Amino acid sequence: MAIQKKHGKGRLDKWYRLAKEKGYRSRAAFKLVQLNKKYGFLEKSKVLLDLCAAPGGWCQVAAECMPNQSIIVGVDLSPIKPIPRVISFQSDITTDKCRATIRSHLKTWKADTVLHDGAPNVGTAWVQDAFSQAELTLESLRLATDFLIEGGTFVTKVFRSKDYNPLLWVFKQLFTSVEATKPPSSRNVSAEIFVVCRGFKAPKRIDPKFLDPKHVFAELSAPNPNNEAKVFNPEVKKRKRDGYEEGDYTQFKEIPVADFINTTDPIAILGSYNKLSFHQPPGGDLAMSTIDRLEETTDEIRTCCEDLKILGKKEFRNLLKWRLKLREKFGLVVKKKKAQEEGEAEEVAEVAPMDEELAIQEQLHKMREKETTREKKERRKENEKKRKEIVRLQMHMTTPMEIGMEQVGPGGDDTTFSLRRVDKAGARDAVVNARDLPVESESEDEDSEDEDSDDDGDRLERMLDSMYDQYQERMEDKDSKLRAKKSRKQYENDEWDGFSEDNKSDGEDDENEGDTEAAQSTAEEPATNSLSNNASLFFDQDIFQGLGGEEDEEDEEEDDEEEDEDDEDDEEEEEEEDSDTEEETPVSKQKNKNKKKSEKQDSEWVDSDNEPDYLEEPRKANGQLDIDIITAEAMALAHQMATGEKRATDVMDDGFNRFSFRDVDGLPEWFIDDEGKHSKLQRPITKAAADAIKEKLRAINARPIKKVMEAKGRKKFKAAQKLEKLRKKSALLADDEALSERDKAQSISKLMSKATKKKPKQQVKLVVARGNNRGISGRPKGVKGKYKIVDSRMKKDIRAQKRLAKKKAK
Numbered sequence: 001m002a003i004q005k006k007h008g009k010g011r012l013d014k015w016y017r018l019a020k021e022k023g024y025r026s027r028a029a030f031k032l033v034q035l036n037k038k039y040g041f042l043e044k045s046k047v048l049l050d051l052c053a054a055p056g057g058w059c060q061v062a063a064e065c066m067p068n069q070s071i072i073v074g075v076d077l078s079p080i081k082p083i084p085r086v087i088s089f090q091s092d093i094t095t096d097k098c099r100a101t102i103r104s105h106l107k108t109w110k111a112d113t114v115l116h117d118g119a120p121n122v123g124t125a126w127v128q129d130a131f132s133q134a135e136l137t138l139e140s141l142r143l144a145t146d147f148l149i150e151g152g153t154f155v156t157k158v159f160r161s162k163d164y165n166p167l168l169w170v171f172k173q174l175f176t177s178v179e180a181t182k183p184p185s186s187r188n189v190s191a192e193i194f195v196v197c198r199g200f201k202a203p204k205r206i207d208p209k210f211l212d213p214k215h216v217f218a219e220l221s222a223p224n225p226n227n228e229a230k231v232f233n234p235e236v237k238k239r240k241r242d243g244y245e246e247g248d249y250t251q252f253k254e255i256p257v258a259d260f261i262n263t264t265d266p267i268a269i270l271g272s273y274n275k276l277s278f279h280q281p282p283g284g285d286l287a288m289s290t291i292d293r294l295e296e297t298t299d300e301i302r303t304c305c306e307d308l309k310i311l312g313k314k315e316f317r318n319l320l321k322w323r324l325k326l327r328e329k330f331g332l333v334v335k336k337k338k339a340q341e342e343g344e345a346e347e348v349a350e351v352a353p354m355d356e357e358l359a360i361q362e363q364l365h366k367m368r369e370k371e372t373t374r375e376k377k378e379r380r381k382e383n384e385k386k387r388k389e390i391v392r393l394q395m396h397m398t399t400p401m402e403i404g405m406e407q408v409g410p411g412g413d414d415t416t417f418s419l420r421r422v423d424k425a426g427a428r429d430a431v432v433n434a435r436d437l438p439v440e441s442e443s444e445d446e447d448s449e450d451e452d453s454d455d456d457g458d459r460l461e462r463m464l465d466s467m468y469d470q471y472q473e474r475m476e477d478k479d480s481k482l483r484a485k486k487s488r489k490q491y492e493n494d495e496w497d498g499f500s501e502d503n504k505s506d507g508e509d510d511e512n513e514g515d516t517e518a519a520q521s522t523a524e525e526p527a528t529n530s531l532s533n534n535a536s537l538f539f540d541q542d543i544f545q546g547l548g549g550e551e552d553e554e555d556e557e558e559d560d561e562e563e564d565e566d567d568e569d570d571e572e573e574e575e576e577e578d579s580d581t582e583e584e585t586p587v588s589k590q591k592n593k594n595k596k597k598s599e600k601q602d603s604e605w606v607d608s609d610n611e612p613d614y615l616e617e618p619r620k621a622n623g624q625l626d627i628d629i630i631t632a633e634a635m636a637l638a639h640q641m642a643t644g645e646k647r648a649t650d651v652m653d654d655g656f657n658r659f660s661f662r663d664v665d666g667l668p669e670w671f672i673d674d675e676g677k678h679s680k681l682q683r684p685i686t687k688a689a690a691d692a693i694k695e696k697l698r699a700i701n702a703r704p705i706k707k708v709m710e711a712k713g714r715k716k717f718k719a720a721q722k723l724e725k726l727r728k729k730s731a732l733l734a735d736d737e738a739l740s741e742r743d744k745a746q747s748i749s750k751l752m753s754k755a756t757k758k759k760p761k762q763q764v765k766l767v768v769a770r771g772n773n774r775g776i777s778g779r780p781k782g783v784k785g786k787y788k789i790v791d792s793r794m795k796k797d798i799r800a801q802k803r804l805a806k807k808k809a810k
C-alpha cells in the first residue's frame, strides 16, 4: 500500500483537483459520488438529511443526483454557504434544538436517506466539539432513526477503532442490509470507512441501550493475561485490533519491551513510542524478567530503551538486532510470519473493495508511470552513449574504414576483395553509396565495451541517414527540381554495372569463375557499356590494363587461327571489314571523322580502346551529337570550343582538378550532398551564354505542352460534334411541312442562339489563408466548387485591380 503524504501538498491529490474542477466545495464530494455509484440511493430519494454537511460537498452531489423538487436539509456546527435547492442551518447534531429545527424543515415528511460524514475536530468549530467519532456516529444514528422512512438508507462514516464492531452490531439490529466500504477517493492512510445501511426496519420501539454510547461501547472485561504464553507462544496472542486510539493526545508514550520483542512491526513501535519499559507489574512478569536477565540485554540496550526519541540510526539498528536475537532465542522467527499472514487475511476480509474498475485503473496508471520512468532512464542512457560515441568519432578514435577486411583476409579462399561477398551480404548498395556499412573493430582484442559503442555509432549513422532520406523525400514532394536532381543521381548510380544480375546468377555456380567474370566485365565496361566518367577514369588506370577477358582471348585465338589459315587475304579482308562497318552507321563515320580531325590535335583523344561513352548518346541525322545544352556553363563551354578558344585536350585537363578524386568513401550522404554544393569547379559563364540559355528556356516555356494540345483538340472535336448535331436538327426543322417558313426560321435561330450561348464561367472562390486555413493542403472546410487559396494581400490587390478596370471602363 502506497503511503500518501498527510500534510502539505500531499493532500492536494487528484480528487482535490477534480473537486476544484467540478466546482465541489470539498474533495469529500467524490466519496458520496462513488458510494452512490455503487448503491444508487440518491436517485431514489426525495427527502435527504445531511448531518455534518459543511462545507457542503455532499449537499451539492445530492442536489445534482436527486430528482427535482426534492428536499435536502444540511446541518453542521460550521456555517454552510447557501447551495441551490438545499436548506442549510448551523447547529450541533447532538442537541435537541437541532432535532427541532430539522423537524420544522421536514414537517411531516420522512427522510429517504440520512447521510453522516461527521468528524470531530475537523471542522472550524472544533473547540465546541466534545464527542468522539464513534459517539458522533451513534448520535447521527439516533437522528436517523427519528427521521428515516421505513426502508430508508443511512450512510455514515466510521473509523476503524475498537468501537467499530459494536457500532456495526447496532446498525445490523436496525437495518436489513449493512455494508462497510471504502471509496477510492478516501485516502488509504485514513482509517475512515463508510457504512451503508439499507432497509431501515423502523421498529415501533427502539431499545434505548442501542443508542446509548455507555452501553454500546462498554468494554468487556478481558481475561487474565498469560504473560508466559505471550513471550513463548506469540501465535496464540491475537494481533491487537484496537485500531486508532480515540482521543489519545498524550505526548509521552511507553511500551513494555516484551511487546517490542513480540510485535510484528518493530519499526512502528520505534517510531511512535518514547520508551521501551523494563518495568514489571506488581505481580511480576515472566517475559519481562526473562528479557531483563538475558546477557544480550546489555547496559547500552537499556540506555537506548530509555529514550527512543534521541536515538540515531546506529542505535536503532542495534535495538533491532537485539530484538532479533531474543526472538531467535524464544523461537519466534518462523511463527511470527504465520501470525502475520493470518492477521493480514483477517484484515482484508473486513473491508469490501469498492469499484474494482477504478482500482484497476489506478493500478494501470501506476504501472504506466513506472514504465515511462524506466523508458526515460533507458533513453537517457542511450543518449549518453551516443554522445560519447560522437566525441570518439570527432577525436578520430574510431575510423569508419576497413570495411569487410577481416572477413576475407589476404590469402584466404576468396579473393582479397571479394565484391561478390560484399554483394551477398547485402552491402553492395552500401559500397556504391559509401554508407550504411558496418564499421568493424580494428583488432579482435578490443573489449566488448568498444564493440558496443561501435554498434551504437553505426546505429546513430543509420538513424542520421534515414532522417536525411526522410528530409529529402519531404523536400522532393515540395520541389520538382529536387526530384529531377534525384532521378539524375539515380541514373548515374545505375550506370555502375560492375555487379550485374547476370554475374550474380553465374557466380552462384562457380565463385571463382564468377569473380573472374566480374573482373572481366568491369574491365570491358569502359569500352562497351556507358560507365560514369568517374568509373571510366578509374578503370583506365594501368593496373587494369593487363586484365583481359575470356572473350577477348578467344577472339584473339580465333584471329590467330584465321591468320594462320589465310595470311594473304587477311589484310584485304580487314580493310573490307573496316570499310563495311564505316558505311553501316553514321556513328562510325563520325568516329572516323573525329579520328582524322583529332590526329592533328591529340592522338589519345580518338584512341578506339578508350572510346568515350558519348557514342551511345542520341545523334542527329547528320551524325552530329544531339546534345541539348541547358546550362549556362555548358553553353559557355560550347561557345568557347566553337570559337577555338578551348580545345578538347583543355576540357580533359580541366577534368583533373582538386575536386575530381574527392574521397567520399564512408562519408554520410547528407555530408556529401552538403559539400557537393561548393566542392566543385566554378566554371566561368559568359553573358552571351547566359542570354542564350534564357532565350532557349523562354522558347521552351512558350511551347504548348502535350496536355494543352490534347485539350485543345478535344475542344475542337466537341465543337464539330455540336455543329453536326445542330445541322441535323435544323435540317429536320426545315423539312417539317407542318411549320410555316417563319416558324422554321425562328426555331432554327433559337437553336443557334442556344448553342452559341456560353455557359457561365464557374466562379473561383478566393479563400484567404488565415485562421484555420493557414498552411492547409487540400480543400478548405465548407468550400465547394473551384477555389484558390490566397493571402489577404493578394485578395485586396485583385479587388483594387477590378475597381481600376471598372473606373477605366467608365
Ligand SMILES: C[S@@+](CC[C@H](N)C(=O)[O-])C[C@H]1O[C@@H](n2cnc3c(N)ncnc32)[C@H](O)[C@@H]1O
Residues within 6 Å of the ligand: 025, 026, 028, 029, 051, 052, 053, 054, 055, 056, 057, 058, 059, 075, 076, 077, 078, 091, 092, 093, 094, 117, 118, 119, 120, 121, 122, 123, 124, 125, 129, 131, 136
Ligand atoms: C468531513 S467534514 C464534512 C464534509 C462534508 N460531508 C462535505 O462534503 O463537505 C466533517 C464536518 O463535521 C462537522 N461536525 C463535527 N461535529 C459536529 C457536530 N457535533 N454537529 C454538527 N457538525 C459536526 C464539522 O464541523 C465538519 O464540518
